[in-house]
Structures are given as structure tokens and as C-alpha cells.
Amino acid sequence: MKKSKVKEIVHAVLLNIIRPIAWIWMKFDMKTRKIAHGEFKFSRREPYVIVSNHTFLFDVVHVPMPLWKIPYIVASENLYTKQPTKFLLTHVARTIAKSKGSSDVRTVRGLIGAVKRGYPILIFPEGDTTFYGETNYIEEATFKLIKKLNVDVVTANVKGGYLSRPRWARVKRRNRKAFLDYQIAIKKEDLKKMSVKEVSLKIQKELYNNDYVFQREHMIKHPSRALAEGIEDVLYICPKCHAINSFESEKHQFRCKECETEGYMDDYGFLHGFAYDNLVDWNHFQKDHRSLLLEERICSSGEMFEILYKNGQRISIGHVDLVLEDGLMKISGPIEKEFLFSDVMNPTLTLRRDLTLSVGKETYLIKLDHSQMSILRILREKY
Numbered sequence: 331m332k333k334s335k336v337k338e339i340v341h342a343v344l345l346n347i348i349r350p351i352a353w354i355w356m357k358f359d360m361k362t363r364k365i366a367h368g369e370f371k372f373s374r375r376e377p378y379v380i381v382s383n384h385t386f387l388f389d390v391v392h393v394p395m396p397l398w399k400i401p402y403i404v405a406s407e408n409l410y411t412k413q414p415t416k417f418l419l420t421h422v423a424r425t426i427a428k429s430k431g432s433s434d435v436r437t438v439r440g441l442i443g444a445v446k447r448g449y450p451i452l453i454f455p456e457g458d459t460t461f462y463g464e465t466n467y468i469e470e471a472t473f474k475l476i477k478k479l480n481v482d483v484v485t486a487n488v489k490g491g492y493l494s495r496p497r498w499a500r501v502k503r504r505n506r507k508a509f510l511d512y513q514i515a516i517k518k519e520d521l522k523k524m525s526v527k528e529v530s531l532k533i534q535k536e537l538y539n540n541d542y543v544f545q546r547e548h549m550i551k552h553p554s555r556a557l558a559e560g561i562e563d564v565l566y567i568c569p570k571c572h573a574i575n576s577f578e579s580e581k582h583q584f585r586c587k588e589c590e591t592e593g594y595m596d597d598y599g600f601l602h603g604f605a606y607d608n609l610v611d612w613n614h615f616q617k618d619h620r621s622l623l624l625e626e627r628i629c630s631s632g633e634m635f636e637i638l639y640k641n642g643q644r645i646s647i648g649h650v651d652l653v654l655e656d657g658l659m660k661i662s663g664p665i666e667k668e669f670l671f672s673d674v675m676n677p678t679l680t681l682r683r684d685l686t687l688s689v690g691k692e693t694y695l696i697k698l699d700h701s702q703m704s705i706l707r708i709l710r711e712k713y
Contacts, residue, residue, distance in 0.1 A: 349400075352391060359388050360494055360506040364396050367513040370484055373398045377445045378482040381472075381515075383465045383537045384454040385491035386508070387681075393486050393510065394452055401450035404428045404437065406457070406680065407639055424449070438475060445479055455537075458680060461564050461703060462613040463492040463541040465534075473530040476521070483516040483529075485536040492541040493552055493599040497682060500560040503552035509544075542599070542608040549598055557582045557595040563683070566623070566704035567616045569605040574626045575701050616707070623708050628654040630701040634665065637686070637693040644695060652696070654708055677709040 356362075366372050380401060382393045394401055405425040426440040441451050453476075456466040476483060487510070494506035515536045516529065524532070561584050562577035573588035585592040593603025606612040634647040648664035659674060661667040669689050677687040683698045685705065698705065 353395065356388065356391055356395060360386075360392065360491070360508050362392055362508045362510060364392075364510045365512065366396075367511060370512050370514045372396045372512075374450075375399055375448075376482075377448050377450055378484050378514075379445075379451040379453065379476055379479050380484040380486055380512070381453050381455055381476070381533055381537065382486035383488055383539050384456045384459045385463075385488045385539070385541065386459055386495035386497070388495075389459075389488050389491055389508070390454065392508065393488065397450065399450055400424055401452040402426055402441065402444040403452045404441070404454070406678075438478065441475065441479060445481060451479065451481075455533075458678065459497050460492055461497050461679075462609040463496075464610045464613070465538045465540075468530075468534060468537075470526065470530065473526050473533065476529060476533070477524075477526060480518060480521065482514050482518050483521060483533065484512060485515040485533065487511045487537060487539055489539050489544045490541065490548070490550065493545055493550075496560075496599070498560045498564045499554075499557075501554050501556040503554045503557075505550065505552055507550055540610055542610055545599060551597045552599060553597045555581070557597070557599075558584045560682070561595070563700065564609065564703045565612060565616075566701070566707075567619055569612070569615055572619070572622060574622060575628065575704055620707060620711060623704055626655075628652075628701055628704055628708065630698050630705060632683070632685075632696045632698040634661070634663075634697075635695045637695055639693065647694075650696065652698075652705070654705060659709070671709060674709050677706060679703070679706045 375398070380393070382389065390403065394403065402424045403426070405427060407427040424444075426437055426444070428434055428437045444451060453472065455468040455472040457469075458466070460466055489509045489511075491508035494503055494508060496503075513536070516524065516532055521529065558579045559581065561579050562575075565577050565584075566575050567573075568576055568586040568589060568591070570591050571586060571589035573586060576586045576588045577584055578587060583592060583594045591603065593601055595601055600607045601609075601612075604612075606615065630652045632650065632652070634650045635644040636647060637644055650661050650663035650665065653660045654671075657671050659669045659671060673689055675688040677685065679685055679702055683702050685696045685698050685702070687694055687709065
């Protein structure tokens with residue numbers, strides 16, 4: 331028996347063991363409503379590609395849960411460098427590794443091979459969960475890949491998940507709820523006739539979600555003992571005085587240390603005391619003022635690791651200090667490095683504070699202590 335066939339059998343056995351446990355775990359994580367619309371059925375056996383927006387940490391588990399045939403999930407290669415995640419992705423779940431922010435021929439071959447063997451494919455094309463509650467930028471390469479797969483395209487639109495589990499929040503919310511709607515967005519025969527641009531427009535339309543628009547209609551309470559703590563990691567420009575990284579938070583309140591304007595977050599996730607009552611609109615304001623970031627001296631610190639993808643390892647370097655100014659990123663401590671912003675390739679921010687970046691042949695992970703989003707925005711404008 332071929333090694334690949336044995337691996338498929340092992341995966342099937344382990345998934346059957348793990349699946350009931352995952353069901354129970356996810357019931358405690360969040361209450362969900364899952365609806366299959368139109369011709370799509372959760373019991374479908376034929377291969378297809380399912381594309382979902384990425385609103386909270388565990389939607390990668392919730393989205394495939396109702397599917398009779400467990401799909402192959404495209405996962406970041408960063409997840410394969412740390413246990414126990416590496417074991418779960420390699421030996422339990424059906425996953426195919428993807429390099430963040432870049433195309434990967436191995437990924438494409440793996441996905442095409444899975445489709446030929448009759449499996450569905452699950453892709454979260456944004457790459458990361460949203461920090462602000464709105465569907466993020468999607469690489470054009472994703473739509474080219476979908477064209478190559480040449481199967482029905484199903485969309486899963488997740489609503490309510492962001493405000494139930496804000497990515498930046500340091501304290502959990504109660505009454506967590508998410509609403510998942512599945513439908514066939516593009517049929518195989520229509521996909522062949524469509525251009526990459528047409529595929530892009532259709533999928534982005536079906537996946538777009540603004541959790542604050544959804545919340546204004548449903549007004550679901552998400553109480554917590556500290557609603558605002560951590561918000562300074564994503565709000566880095568004060569709309570009143572334009573100070574950079576000037577916010578501090580405590581429990582439900584947050585304030586700008588420069589102009590001393592104070593605000594708070596309510597149980598519904600809305601903000602009070604500033605010009606914007608939600609993070610989507612505040613984020614649009616910040617993105618329009620990127621020039622202010624580039625003029626500022628941004629400082630942070632964090633635990634640094636070198637990533638060795640070939641060996642699937644993270645090598646600890648130690649705690650470092652970071653300074654970004656005048657087009658340079660300077661790292662000091664156990665290691666001394668200095669990079670031009672233009673030399674930093676594929677910077678991404680995973681989980682709440684993990685910054686991954688490549689320079690030349692080297693890749694590093696820095697678990698930032700603060701200033702996460704301002705640093706990412708300096709290094710990568712489109713996010």
C-alpha cells in the first residue's frame with residue numbers, strides 16, 4: 331500500500347476519534363447557527379472549494395464542522411513550527427501548508443491533488459483574522475488558484491464572530507455567537523467562462539462582512555470584565571490630536587495620553603467618547619494617515635525567534651528592542667540587525683502579537699509587546 335494511502339487512512343481514523351471531542355469543545359467556545367442555502371448541502375460528496383471570511387480564531391474549526399466530507403484546509407506554514415499545532419496539522423487534520431503573502435507551487439499541486447482524490451478544499455483567503463471587524467484584503471493569487479481547481483465555489487460568510495471574540499482583546503467575552511451562511515457562489519461551468527477579475531469581484535462580494543453593520547441590526551450583548559483592554563494595540567492614531575501610539579486602556583475605558591480624551595466600550599462593542607463609534611471606521615481613518623506613521627519614531631520590544639521552515643523549528647534568539655524610523659527597522663539585544671523597510675518581505679501578524687518577516691533567506695518571528703498594528707502598517711501598506 332502506498333504511503334499516501336496509508337496516511338489518508340490514518341487521518342480518517344484520527345478524525346473520527348477527534349470529531350466528537352471537537353464538537354463538544356466548539357459548543358463551549360461559541361454558539362453558532364449554520365445554514366446551507368440553495369443547492370448546497372452539507373452532505374455533499376463531490377469535490378468543491380469552500381471560501382470563508384476569517385473573523386475569529388476558531389472559525390477554522392466551526393466552518394468545516396457541519397460538512398460530511400472533511401476538507402483539506404490551507405494553513406500557514408508558520409503553524410508547522412510549534413508543537414502541539416505541528417502534530418495536529420501533520421497527523422490529524424487534513425491540511426496543506428501555504429507560505430503567507432506569496433505564491434507557492436507546492437500548495438497548488440497539493441490542492442489540485444486533493445481535488446482529484448475527491449476532497450473539498452477550504453480556504454480562508456484573507457490569511458489572518460480581522461483586527462477591525464471588516465473583511466480584509468485578498469491576494470489575486472487566490473482567485474487564480476480557484477480558477478485552476480475548476481470545481482464549484484462555495485462561500486461561507488461568518489457574521490458576529492469578530493465582536494464575540496475580538497482579535498485584539500485580552501479578556502474573553504461572554505454570550506459568544508456566530509452566524510454562518512453557506513451557498514454555491516459560482517458553479518463549475520460558469521467558473522470556466524469567467525475572468526480572474528470576475529471571479530474576484532463575485533467572491534469578494536459574497537464574503538464581505540462588516541460586523542458592526544451586522545451588530546447594529548441584531549444588537550447582541552457581549553459582556554466582559556474588561557471590554558477595552560488591548561484596544562491600544564490596534565488604535566494607533568488619535569482622531570482628535572493625531573498623536574501616534576498614545577492610547578492606554580483599563581477595563582472598559584481607554585484614553586489618549588496626549589490630549590487626555592477619554593472613551594469607553596459598551597457591551598455591544600461600540601465605542602463612546604471619540605469621533606468613531608466602531609473600529610472599522612476608525613481603521614479607515616488610520617489608513618488614510620499612514621504618512622503620520624512614517625514620520626514617527628516607533629518603538630517596541632518582544633521575544634525573537636529564527637524560523638527554519640525546512641526543519642520545522644523555531645530557534646529562540648531572546649528578548650529584543652525594535653525601533654522603526656527613517657525607513658529603517660533596527661533590532662538590538664542578543665542580536666543586532668538593521669533592515670530597510672523595502673527589504674522586509676511578507677510581514678504578517680498572526681494571533682494577537684506575532685510578527686513574522688523575511689529578509690533575504692532568513693525568516694524571523696517577534697512576539698511584540700506593543701505597537702503591533704502600527705509596525706505592520708509601516709512595513710506593509712496594503713494591510
